[in-house]
Amino acid sequence: MQDVRVIGFDADDTLWHNEHYFLEAEKKFWELMEDFLPQHTSARELMKTEMQNIALYGYGIKAFILSMIETAIRISEGTITSSGIEQIVNFGKDMLDKPVELIDGIEDVLTALDGRYKLVVVTKGDLLDQERKLVKSGLEDRFHHIEIVSEKNDHEYLKLMRHLDITPGEFAMIGNSLRSDVLPVLNIGGYGFHVPYHTTWEHEQVHAKIEHDNFFQLARAADFLAYI
Amino acid sequence: MQDVRVIGFDADDTLWHNEHYFLEAEKKFWELMEDFLPQHTSARELMKTEMQNIALYGYGIKAFILSMIETAIRISEGTITSSGIEQIVNFGKDMLDKPVELIDGIEDVLTALDGRYKLVVVTKGDLLDQERKLVKSGLEDRFHHIEIVSEKNDHEYLKLMRHLDITPGEFAMIGNSLRSDVLPVLNIGGYGFHVPYHTTWEHEQVHAKIEHDNFFQLARAADFLAYI
Numbered sequence: 001m002q003d004v005r006v007i008g009f010d011a012d013d014t015l016w017h018n019e020h021y022f023l024e025a026e027k028k029f030w031e032l033m034e035d036f037l038p039q040h041t042s043a044r045e046l047m048k049t050e051m052q053n054i055a056l057y058g059y060g061i062k063a064f065i066l067s068m069i070e071t072a073i074r075i076s077e078g079t080i081t082s083s084g085i086e087q088i089v090n091f092g093k094d095m096l097d098k099p100v101e102l103i104d105g106i107e108d109v110l111t112a113l114d115g116r117y118k119l120v121v122v123t124k125g126d127l128l129d130q131e132r133k134l135v136k137s138g139l140e141d142r143f144h145h146i147e148i149v150s151e152k153n154d155h156e157y158l159k160l161m162r163h164l165d166i167t168p169g170e171f172a173m174i175g176n177s178l179r180s181d182v183l184p185v186l187n188i189g190g191y192g193f194h195v196p197y198h199t200t201w202e203h204e205q206v207h208a209k210i211e212h213d214n215f216f217q218l219a220r221a222a223d224f225l226a227y228i
Numbered sequence: 229m230q231d232v233r234v235i236g237f238d239a240d241d242t243l244w245h246n247e248h249y250f251l252e253a254e255k256k257f258w259e260l261m262e263d264f265l266p267q268h269t270s271a272r273e274l275m276k277t278e279m280q281n282i283a284l285y286g287y288g289i290k291a292f293i294l295s296m297i298e299t300a301i302r303i304s305e306g307t308i309t310s311s312g313i314e315q316i317v318n319f320g321k322d323m324l325d326k327p328v329e330l331i332d333g334i335e336d337v338l339t340a341l342d343g344r345y346k347l348v349v350v351t352k353g354d355l356l357d358q359e360r361k362l363v364k365s366g367l368e369d370r371f372h373h374i375e376i377v378s379e380k381n382d383h384e385y386l387k388l389m390r391h392l393d394i395t396p397g398e399f400a401m402i403g404n405s406l407r408s409d410v411l412p413v414l415n416i417g418g419y420g421f422h423v424p425y426h427t428t429w430e431h432e433q434v435h436a437k438i439e440h441d442n443f444f445q446l447a448r449a450a451d452f453l454a455y456i
Contacts, residue, residue, distance in 0.1 A: 150356040
């Protein structure tokens with residue numbers, strides 16, 4: 001850890017709460033679809049559409065709205081009204097307008113790191129949406145900049161290292177997703193800190209035990225302070 | 229120009245053709261809406277929705293699809309069928325799947341600049357979509373990386389300078405939009421090269437004559453070679 005110069009923070013569910021807004025919108029979507037299918041079937045169908053569209057749409061709320069619309073048309077067999085579609089669009093617009101609630105302890109961590117490391121936000125969401133959240137969060141001045149990556153895999157993290165002009169050994173990443181924030185960073189030779197969030201999107205789940213010298217499992221963000 | 233170290237290239241309609249795919253999709257949209265409104269009125273309504281949504285959705289094809297859907301529901305007074313909505317979604321998916329055609333002369337310019345400057349792509353589109361186009365274009369190796377900005381204004385260009393660790397006097401930007409690629413860069417003290425594209429989105433048009441020591445009007449990309 002003594003070589004680390006840049007610390008990357010995942011944004012959603014690491015700096016601020018996010019997943020519960022998706023769950024809230026999904027719940028409204030399942031309810032809207034109840035005329036056609038039981039809620040758990042709608043949930044499965046939506047997940048299927050999202051997975052099919054990731055390569056084309058990427059991540060973020062706009063992709064999520066488009067996938068809800070497509071799923072609604074399919075499971076209603078084309079009988080959903082335009083008022084139903086409008087409601088779905090508004091579920092999404094509401095999400096884009098939500099307040100930002102910080103994760104407990106994250107401000108103390110950022111304060112402790114201030115001036116000692118270059119801090120960046122690394123996210124695969126929409127830039128505009130993430131910038132808006134960063135401003136709303138009041139954390140804007142704590143970070144050097146936001147890095148948007150199209151996918152959090154080895155290849156994209158290596159591009160990020162080149163972009164930041166550092167070696168992987170000079171980089172640590174903190175996030176709630178083992179799949180996106182930890183495993184690829186360990187793979188390329190960086191340090192990975194996992195701070196679980198109480199809900200994790202199914203797509204991000206990893207069912208394996210990780211043993212690696214550069215891996216650190218934390219119970220909560222504040223525990224990171226022990227490693228500085 | 230002797231201090232310039234980094235050259236930023238706008239992507240859409242500067243490196244490759246783009247606007248005509250939007251126009252093609254819009255035309256299909258106007259035709260689909262002809263049952264409700266004459267084409268020029270649909271065009272105006274769509275533009276209105278897009279402008280209203282920019283702060284929330286930002287730029288890019290997903291934002292465009294969502295604005296088409298919203299416009300269709302509004303101008304059909306809720307009578308558009310889900311099959312109509314599905315067609316709109318597919319107009320957008322088709323756009324995301326289009327081939328990439330390079331702008332004439334751009335490869336020669338990049339070849340001439342190779343090794344002499346750090347070249348970056350600066351775009352306000354979707355990262356995933358722009359990366360896909362960069363790979364399809366075959367130009368991936370010519371650029372150091374892609375910079376995604378949420379808006380091309382003075383503030384965001386200044387953030388970009390900080391991000392690139394350069395002063396504005398070390399930066400030149402080349403693009404087809406006076407509003408986005410040239411004026412803010414001149415404002416912060418950089419160099420702006422304007423290469424017009426035959427069609428420019430209404431939102432990007434500037435009706436003024438620019439006189440500035442750091443401003444260069446080019447007829448086509450290849451003319452940039454005279455300034456190296």
